[in-house]
Amino acid sequence: MDNFSMNSSSVLRLQGFDLPPHGAYVAFVFATLSYLSILFCNLVLLITITINKSLHQPMYLLLFNLPINDLIGSTALFPQLIKELLLDTRYIEVSNCITQAFFIHLYGAGSVLILSVMAYDRYIAICNPLRYGTIMTTSHIIKIITSVWLVDFILIGVLFYLLLRLPRCRSFISHPYCDNPSLLTLVCADTTINNIYGLLITASTQVGGVGMILYTYLQILIACFKSKRSDTKSKALQTCATHLAVFLLLECLGLFTIISYRIKELSPHMRRMIGVSTMIFPPTLNPIIYGLRTKEIRQKIMLLFRQRVSPS
Template sequence: MVDYYYNTSFSLTLKGFDLSPESVFPAFIFATLSYMVILFCNLVLILTIVLNKSLHQPMYLLLLNLPINDLIGSTALFPQVLKEILLDTKTMHFSACVTQAFFIHIYGVGAVFILTAMAYDRYIAICLPLKYTTIMTNSYMMKIITIVWLLNLLLMGVLFILLLRLPRCRSVMTHVYCDNPSLLTLVCANTTINNIYGLFTVAVTQIISNGTILYTYLQILIACFRSKRSDTRAKALQTCATHLIVFLLLECLGLFTIISYRLKNISPHLRRFIGVSTLIFPPTLNPIIYGLKTKDIRNKVIHFFSKTIFPL
């Protein structure tokens, strides 16, 4: 009789990208450049906010968390992907796999919560402009940021505690990187509690984020159409539209990733592309969008490069 609760190995086998020999170098260059762009853009945004005291305001303190979160997600993914492409190593230690999965999930939930908090900040700024400085103090914003990260760590901590309590009897992963659904496929035990809690975390994050954004944006739209100043209305709508595009991009990629696990007939290459896209496009676009669209940050970045990097 086979003991299905036997923990087969601490070394896991990942599916890999199945690259042909001639496509290994282009794939490695593309992955390296993508990671370098993500690191450069997000670090520039972080340093710009940290090093300029004029940007130590509630809105920018909150924005600072977005590139930090993006770096967490991309750094959890890219070193392992680059190693896999270059060395064609499809093995990974179980503890490293769990660590990667944990931080990837921290990134996903963190991005949703941070964008939700940013929507709330914009709601106060546009709908209650005279009370903004009174409500949105630095200390109040730090409380919001603390709640965002603590709630994220709590939800994901419980998720992975529930995962690690289960015995494994398989060692072949179904994905190119590690996440909770892939790790659950290694388990030969009842995963009902894990599935219920997974759905619970998805429901909590979606109710909080979508509910908050739906309410705040309705209020912002009402306030904009009531405003008699066309320039103020246009600026507010442009800011909110940019934020909404970023949020919808993240939501769509996350939703497609979740659905791809449920569809058995979907192409494995498409599943891998969708999964990796969630960790490439938002971390690349976020600092560019918020760096270029936010006048104060854009001016500080231009000033830094013109005076320090490219002095006349």
């Protein structure tokens, strides 16, 4: 058993939201509806891509990983959060806390990596359309998807290996859910290596991911402006603007969450709300922006529901 789990109490106490009874009820309803909405939208997108062979193309195979990642992050957060609001309990087993934190960080890094490879796919499709079929082959797509998840698991696995080797002497987490920074506050040892590695993987994924996305969409915009077809230009501009807006929202929320740990003067309520919003808005918007706004997927979803409503 690791040093982190062996030390001090086997149960941790969370900060909670400190809401009055009526406020806790409203928060419970909001959290439950948010989770159900995320489950429904992402599962519909997954089922639609799975059952329609016409969608078994590089673009949609890459997109398939986005709802999987969103479901991982949401399921890591919401059941514990809903239980906390419903039962007014602020206690969590150490093992459950570590598991929750691991999958939340897996979701965060995975979001950037998956959106980056999706931007790369669109860049090849629009800027090198004649070579798209030879570049984005099935084997190449499998290698890309495997690499994304492998890199994601390795980065976060090392992050938590560095955490679990340290002794723990505290049991109070000043946050409504578990993540690496809050777990590090429980450690009674030097965490310099952990902090350096955490900042390193954050910087590398952010610089690499943001750089990739900004470069590819810039090249797409340039290609669109050079195109003489006004309908192509308008459609591409609308798509790029929407995708960039969703990605920037994810980046800003993630950045605010990281910064909030460093600002001691920030209101605890504000810090908690920023952290939770990072897990609500992107998983809700992603299937809508990347799925329903795509004509082919929207048509297949409508066909799916029509068949369920009138099976005859």
